[in-house]
Amino acid sequence: MNRITLATLIGLASLVVTARAQETGELKCFYTGNPAKPGLNVEYEGVTYGFCSEANQKKFQEERAASLYQRIGGKGAINAAVDLFYKKVLADERVNHFFEDTNMKRQHAKQKEFLSHALGAPTPWTGKDMRKAHEHLDLREEDFNAIAENLVATLKELKVDDKLIEEVVAIVASTKKDVLNQ
Numbered sequence: 019m020n021r022i023t024l025a026t027l028i029g030l031a032s033l034v035v036t037a038r039a040q041e042t043g044e045l046k047c048f049y050t051g052n053p054a055k056p057g058l059n060v061e062y063e064g065v066t067y068g069f070c071s072e073a074n075q076k077k078f079q080e081e082r083a084a085s086l087y088q089r090i091g092g093k094g095a096i097n098a099a100v101d102l103f104y105k106k107v108l109a110d111e112r113v114n115h116f117f118e119d120t121n122m123k124r125q126h127a128k129q130k131e132f133l134s135h136a137l138g139a140p141t142p143w144t145g146k147d148m149r150k151a152h153e154h155l156d157l158r159e160e161d162f163n164a165i166a167e168n169l170v171a172t173l174k175e176l177k178v179d180d181k182l183i184e185e186v187v188a189i190v191a192s193t194k195k196d197v198l199n200q
């Protein structure tokens with residue numbers, strides 16, 4: 019091998035090493051925020067998560083496997099559910115008037131983000147708290163029940179297991195006091 023080829027190879031190798039170091043150097047541990055250790059990354063739904071210890075990497079994998087979010091089918095299932103859910107809500111004359119002034123494209127995106135987080139996805143909720151998001155709507159118990167009914171009908175139509183539907187309903191029910199500003 020001549021000297022130029024060897025020098026080029028060494029140069030290329032060091033570029034790859036530098037690029038890797040930068041990649042991992044930027045990653046923070048999902049749990050602690052400390053720099054992530056190379057080799058402990060986990061790919062989840064197209065996102066790379068970094069960890070500072072094997073224990074935290076294992077914890078993340080166990081949490082994902084146990085999450086209702088993953089058991090229900092992850093991103094694909096949430097996207098399908100929210101899209102069908104708002105179709106039903108907008109066709110429901112008991113509650114569709116509440117959404118007259120709502121940007122529904124944004125609402126779909128927000129609801130997907132909220133439900134994913136609430137059901138145990140590793141992604142954050144960046145919107146308003148449920149009390150603030152609904153305080154101007156003057157909602158009653160029957161409005162909440164109509165929305166919950168549409169959600170259950172959606173999940174049944176998508177053939178989600180009854181046991182999992184119960185778990186989703188329990189999580190949604192836990193927002194009731196805030197949504198109704200009680």
Ligand code: HEM
Nearest residue numbers: 113116117120128129132145146151161162165190193197
């Ligand atoms: C059942 C539990 C409920 C959950 C989990 C929920 C979730 C959400 C979320 C995540 C947002 C977006 C907040 C943001 O923009 O940051 C939102 C907004 C909204 N929700 Fe709910 N919601 C619930 C119940 C209801 C009910 C019962 C109604 C009416 C019948 C309702 C009507 C609305 C409307 C109209 C908006 C948009 C407000 C605006 O455009 O400013 N929600 N909700």
